[in-house]
Amino acid sequence: MKREIRVYNTLTQEKEVFVPREPGKVSVYVCGVTPYADTHLGHARPSVVWDVIIRFLRHLGYETLHVQNFTDVDDKIIQRSLEEGVPALEISKRYIKEYLASMDALGVQRADYYPKVSEHIEEIIKLIQGLVDKGHAYAVEGDVFFSVASFAEYGKLSKQKLEELREGTRFEVDPKKRDAADFALWKAAKPGEPAWDSPWGRGRPGWHIECSAMSLKYLGEEFDFHGGGNDLIFPHHENEIAQSEAATGRPLARYWVHSGMITLKDTKMSKSLGNIVSLKRLLEEYPPALLRFYLLSTHYRSSLEYYEGKLEEMKRGWSRLNEAARKLREDLAEAQEGELTAFDQETLDNLERYADEVVDALSDDFNTAMALGVLFDVVREINSYKHKGGFHRQVLQKGWDILQLWAGEILGVLELGQQRQEGLTDGLMELILAIREELRRERNFALADRIRDQLAELGVVVEDTPQGPRWKV
RNA sequence: GGCGGCAUAGCCAAGUGGUAAGGCAGGGCUCUGCAAAAGCCCCAUCCCCAGUUCGAAUCUGGGUGCCGCCUCCA
Structure with missing residues (x-):
């Protein structure tokens, strides 16, 4: 029962009819997290959105292949590692575990692969080497940079003009770069950092290149969907496109799907701003299905407001x-x-x-x-x-x-009473309600109401219906 | 400054040319010992201005306001 599916593509800025690379099959790459801190509500949005998309596509009969990466080699993780005196990979391992546990709790189906940077150094080096060989990248003192000038379509996703990007640069430009807009594919190792051997000396991958290398490995060239938060459009996805397309000569992804941010008082929730709502905390306070209901109550591309009490209202x-x-x-x-x-x-x-x-x-x-x-x-x-x-x-x-x-x-927004306590509670409730029915028949409403009120105080709601009393927690 | 997006009832939120989905809150009613649940009914002309059109929340132009990206970020 396949239907025509229309998807908004960030690249073309239009809704397009979805035509998969291979009939009946859908390949999806969603940018995951950099595991260096607790998972927050913002992370839950793309996960739940893609969970629904994939469940829907499967329901329609598509065979899906879903990959989501973990960027486990990164400045922030290294910094954290130095602060705590714990190896970087242990830090990332800890937060990956925490992330997956939260997603499991949210009822998000696992992706088919969760590739990590640290386990794909070989593929990354190979991809960089290819870019160097083709003249799209150059090595300087152990660093390797991508030459944006060598890729004519640079900026096509974010609609940025190279000139503007060069001028707009607010941070200090690395003098080793030939062009202010060039970005690192490989970074020379600094003391104390995780490093691997490479043709350019010991070092580690830059941000962006891992997604190009890993999507290529697991999904091949020109896969169907590339997803993530819209804050990744630039520079991350723009750079991925440059690297991958310069290397393969083919489009990286057919459809770019970006989800909106979760905001607090009109301001984006982000780790750097510190206005984080811990997902773990929310999961302790609210049913996962309610969280999903909240996340899915707005179209995925719009921003979504969060505030104390919002879930209570929903x-x-x-x-x-x-x-x-x-x-x-x-x-x-x-x-x-x-x-x-x-x-x-x-x-x-x-x-x-x-x-x-x-x-x-x-x-x-x-x-x-x-x-x-x-x-x-x-x-x-x-x-x-x-x-x-x-x-x-x-x-x-x-x-x-x-x-x-x-x-x-x-959608996964139903919670069908599986939380109802087994055994003893059920038995006790049955007993209490039977007694209360007796009282009601005797028209002892005062006592009957007292029972109901006190149960309410305990969080048990009793409803009297023509079919007899019902209760819920 | 550049790029992208948004602006619909008290709140949340769908809706890309044909006369405003849905939810919450609110009002009235039904049911009921009361309450709850549930049902029925009521509750907006779509930020402003100017165009295009027989017809616009939906298209075009110009404003105003807000958000995101341009630096790590889902």
Whole structure:
């Protein structure tokens, strides 16, 4: 059931029809993190966005190959290593572990490969050598620089003109560079830094080159999607394009997909600004599915505001979606079979239409915000159906299937009560509620209400319904 | 200064030519011992100005405001 998918391509600044390099297959490279500090909310956005994109593409029948790198050789890690007196690779190992644990908690499916710089030095050196051989790079005193002047299309992704870049340079230019806009492919080793042997002496890779080398190794030339935060457009992705395309003579990626920043009071969240919201902390306080709901409530290219209490606000709407699914699943157990009435059929048709709209939304540049909007339509449709007395198995099943698949499997915003405590709690609740029902029958509402209120104080919400009491945490 | 983007109800947020999705909050009602949940109804003409068009939130030009990148950054 493949549909036409449209994707906004940063390179062309237009929405384009997605045509994969190979029919039925999708190759994806997403820039991962530099593991030198705790994972923050900003890291969660591209991860969850790509998780949804990949789940969606798989659902449509594409075979996906997803690579996400770890830049584990880097100035910041080295600095941290010197501060702590711990080997750089141990620092990165620690934060990679932390990152992956957070992503697991968020329900992000693992990529197929998580290549690290430190394990691909050979490939990197080979790529640099090729660039030197072709005249795109030059070595000076153990450093190797990429010559931007040798790549005519330099600036095509970020729409920067070389002239402007040269003038705009606010930092001190390394005198070894021939051109102020040139950038390092290889850096000569300084004492105490991790270093590897190379044709230019001991040293380490510069930033950018690892992604060119590793994407080439795992995905080959001209793969489908290249993703990451939009703060990577320049210089990182611009430089990747220069390196890779100068080396292979082919486009690096077919579609460049950049996600927006998470902001705090209109200001980007970033490590250097120190306005970080720890992902670990959020995961301790809120359900992962709610975090995903929040992250997916806005189109991936827009910036997304975060503030204290934001998730609390979103929780109400999110709960409605979850409650609808939960109740639907329960109803399904006792649903009626039989002839479909005109009303049943009409509801069924509406649900069918909504299911199509969800697919349309996701097919149009992965519009998760719109998809969620449609899923709320599904909730209203099904609740209204039940309110009017509808109880046909086929209809309820359809509603459940839609919510389960799209809200559950693809978007991952459902939390279907798996958090409900097993055994003892269930038993105790059953007992308490049975007693309370007894009191209510005796019209001892004062005591019944007291039980309900006190349970509420413990965080247990009791709802009295025609089918008997229900409770949730 | 250069480049990119955004501006839709109290808040969040879809919507790229055909007359404003959805969520939260708010008001009214139904159900109900009460409450909760749920349902029904109500609640915007889209930053400003000028154009193009039979018709624009959607296109063009000009403003204003905000954000991102140009330095490490998801």
